[in-house]
Amino acid sequence: MTDWNAMSDEAFRQAVRADLEANYPEHLRYPSRRLRWQEVREWYLDRAARGWTAPGWPQAFGGVGLTPAKQLIYIEEQERRGVARGPDQGVVMVGPLLIRYGTEAQQQAFLPRILSWEHIWCQGYSEPNAGSDLASLRTRAVADGDVYIVNGQKTWTTLAQDATHMFLLARTDPAAERKQEGISFLLVDLRTEGVHIRPIRNIAGHEEFCEVFLEDVRVPRENLVGSPNEGWSMAKALLGFERLFLGSPKLARQALGRLHRLAAARELYRDPGFMDQLARLELDVADLGEAYEGFAEQVRAGQPLGADVSWLKIWATETFDRIAALIVASAGSAAAIPGPQSFGDRSVDVLNLYFDAxxxxxxxxxxxxxxxxxxxxxxxxxx
Amino acid sequence: MEDRQDEHRMLADSVRDFVRADATLSRVRALRETHQSFSREAWSRLADVGWLGIRVPEAAGGLDLGVAELAIVAEGLGRGRLPEPFVEVAGFAAAVIRSGDNDVLARDLLADIASGRRLYAVAWQEDSQDASPARPLCTVQPGGAGPVLTGRKILVTPAEADAYIVSAASADGIALYRVAADAPGLDVSAQALVDGSRVAELRLHGVPVPDGDRLASPGRGLEALEHGVAEAQVLASAEMLGLSEQLLALTNDYLATRRQFDRPLSAFQVLRHRAVNLYIQVELMRAALRQAVRVLDGDDDLAVRQQAASRAKARAGSAAMAVAREAVQLHGAIGYTEEADVGVHLHRIVALSAWLGNAAWHRRRYAALLPRESLEAVS
Structure with missing residues (x-):
């Protein structure tokens, strides 16, 4: 078996890049919306067959066991190739949760099925009245014999319609003094009676997230992860270096490429007003990239990220938003036309990034x- | 790498101690009442700690270190708002002098800079709209007793320099000359800028320049200037970073201590978010500067250095101006007064933003250097 961690960073990067260029399907590069499981299934099952579902998990649990530095390279190369994100909550959240807090029985029951994609997980955190103020969540789980009976509603659940399971936060002790206390982590099979999933159509016309209604749903007690009423601190502890990726320059870079395509097609490079706006955004993205590298260095060195990484997320997403707005403003009257359209010999989708941002x-x-x-x-x- | 990080931290600490021991803000205010923009005594203290010679070769009495070290000092002095023209002389003039092709003269001038004995100012600009040194109208022509310089230079800083490094066009290209402040045929008139620094206008009426005073030959002069300008642009950005850090600290202190409606101002979310926006601007400046310093210490290609310098100066110019403006607003009416410290930093930021190309000028240059086709590929 190849010892990937023993390779130099550059050799590993080249190996990943070559693999993605040879094997990742051209028609799935830089998708214009979040793809559904049926669309990306073939690619991710192929990954699974080669043992690459979970690059970051320890080898003892079926992962590749990459160091943070190598994981970062793997992710950067996927971004570079424009690889579509899969329904990855099992890999990113449930796996690390069970490896850290789960019983051996839970690990044996769930981890292999995450690796094989037999189980597809979605995240049950947000509720209609618990968004930014997540700790005020009201979904209840009441112990009754060998089950918890769960009642409540989750929302903004990404791709719940494709999922087989949901990990959720539910209130198990309503009498707890602080609202962060008395919350537990439960693993729910979505085929259980009483679960209803309703997709929500978003402003761009796509169905990427859902409402999930839970009505007297009976969840086996062995599906509670860790200690009862400790769900909040476990959820916080799970926030690892994934926060770095919320500040990745990838979306802004993609949008900048789109802007250049439109600029070339409409000959905007001659317009000094446009050029000043373009230069501002180019600098915004360049400095974002440099700042991202600074935080990535911390991850590579195995250091935890501080609260300061929040500024990267703000800057990355607001820069993406400004570029998307300039794409719309630069399209003239054609900005109202949805979907890819022709500008000379170039095809440009003017609106999808505007909505994505x-x-x-x-x-x-x-x-x-x-x-x-x-x-x-x-x-x-x-x- | 680790070692350098430790050394850099120690250098930053000693700069902080240096400015703390000096009543810099009251000196800036006191100097305004005089016709001096800095103190020679403070200048020799900068020489004593070695910082004037950071970019000077050891043979000329310097430390022979990189732009990284110079930028750390510039940032720290900016934070403390030291009035002495560190970036102008130890950065800009030293870089131009080092890039010339008269080694004998360069060693003397660099030794003067490192020891603090004399200050030199680069006299390259003739048009306040243009931050490129490529088109001087000032000429060097043969005279009866050797070559003479004729022309006009503006915004030469510091005006109190002991001699100027003057660029002049000849048939073979741009050359650089050392011209003493009291040279015959030279008229110097000084003017104070908004930050209290003083700039000179030079009028050269056939100033004789013997061969020994030629710092760079016509084949070398423009390149030497361009290298120096790029380095100075990055160092000015470093000083603006320091000034902005201090403005952020002053503003946060004020928000935390000033009470209205029975609460500190910092209890109001709208003000907390605005303070965070300033913090983000400061971090962006830091990122742009870090990249530019890496390029200047690692890449000799002039176009690459110019692009990095424009990136740093475009960011620093716009971000520092935004931070300064907002710092005044967040201080309320007191921020508009002469006695408030924010104004002292704001004045310097206005001056440095305008110097060597403002943000709009650098955005233009940065955009002109972009490789467009490669970018379109990833859409």
């Missing part, structure tokens, strides 16, 4: 919440 400033902790975090934990401003 909108949730980016909201998900993963809205940019307003990120500013709250920075004000409190980095600037230490008294409240």
């Amino acid at each position: 909108m949730p980016a400033t909201i998900y993963g902790g809205s940019n307003e919440i990120q500013r709250n975090i920075l004000a409190k934990q980095v600037l230490r401003l008294p409240e």
Whole structure:
């Protein structure tokens, strides 16, 4: 078996790049929306057959066991190739959760099925009245014999319609003093009676997330992860270096490429007003890339990320948003036409990034919440 | 690498101690009442700690270190708002002098800079709209007793320099000359800028320049200037980073201590978010500067250095101006007064943003150097 970690970073990068160029299907590069499981299934099953579903998991649990530095390279190369994201909550969240807090029985029951994609997981955190204020969630789980009976509603659940399972946060002790206490982690099979999934159509006309209704859903007690009422601190502890990727320059770079394509087609390089806006955005993305590298160095060195990484998410998503807005403004009257359209011999989708940029400033902790975090934990401003 | 990081931290600490021991802000205010923009005594203290010779070869009494070290000092002095023209002389003039092709003269001038004995100012600019040194109208022509310089230079800083490094066009290209402040045929008139620094206008009426005073030959002069300008642009960005860090700190202190409506101002979310926006601007400046310093210490290609310099200066120019403006607003009416410290930093930021190309000028140059086709490929 190849010892990937023993390779030099550059050799590993070249190996990953060559593999993606040879094997990742051309028609799935840089998709214009989040793809459904049926569309990406073949690619991810192929990955699974080669043992590459979970690059970051330890080898003892069926992962590749890459160091953080190598994981970062793997992710960067996927971004570079424009690889479509799969329904990865099992790999990113449930696996690390069970490896750290799960029983041996839970690990044996779930981890192999994540690796094989037999189980596809979705995340049950947000609720209609618990978004930024997640700790005020109201979904209840009441112990009854050998099951918990779960009642409540989850929302903004990404690709729940493709999932077989959901990991969710539910209130198990309503009498707890602080709202962060009394919350537990439960693993729910979505085929259980009482689960209803309703896709939500978004502003771009796509169905990427869902509402999930839970009505007297009976969840085996052995599906509670870790200790009861400790769900909140476990969820916080799971926030690892994934926060770095919320600040990745990839979306902004993709949008900048799109802007250049439109600029070339419409001969905007002759317009000094456009050029000043373009130069501003180019600099915004270049400095984002440099800042991202600074945080990536911390990850590579195995250091935990500080609260300051929140500024990267703000800058990455707001820069993406500004570029997407300039694409629309640069298309003239054609900006109202949805989908790819022809400008001379170039095909350009003017609107999809404009819509994609909108949730980016909201998900993963809205940019307003990120500013709250920075004000409190980095600037230490008294409240 | 680790060692250098430790050394850099120690250097930054000693700069902080240096400015803390000096009543810099009251000196800036006191100097405004005089016709001096800095103190020679403070200048020799900078020489004593070795920082004036950071980019000077050891043979000329310097430390022979990189742009990284010079930028650390510039940032720290900016944070403390030291009035002495560190970037202008130890950065800009030293870089131009080092890039010339008269080694004997260069060694003397660099030794003067490192020891603090004399200050030199680069006299290259003739048009306040143009930050490129490529088209001087000032000429060097044969005279009866040797070559003479004729022309006009503006915004030469510091005006109090002991001699100027003057660029002049000849039939063979641009050459650089050392011209003493009291040279015959030279008229110097000084003017104070908004930050209290003083710039000179030079009028050269056939100033004689013996061969020994030629720092760079016509084949070398423009390149030497361009290298020096790029380095100075990066160092000015470093000083603006330091100034902005200090403005952010002053503003956060004010928000945390000033009480209205029975709460500190920092309890208001709208102000907390605005303070975070300033913090983001400062971090962006830091990222752009880090990249530019790496390029200047690692790549000799002039076009690459110019692009990195434009990137740093475009970011620093716009971000520092935004931070300064917002710092005044967040201080309320007191921020508009002469006695508030924010104004002292704002004045310097206005001057440095305008120097060697403002943000709009650098964005134009940066855009002109972009490789467009390669970018379109990833859409």
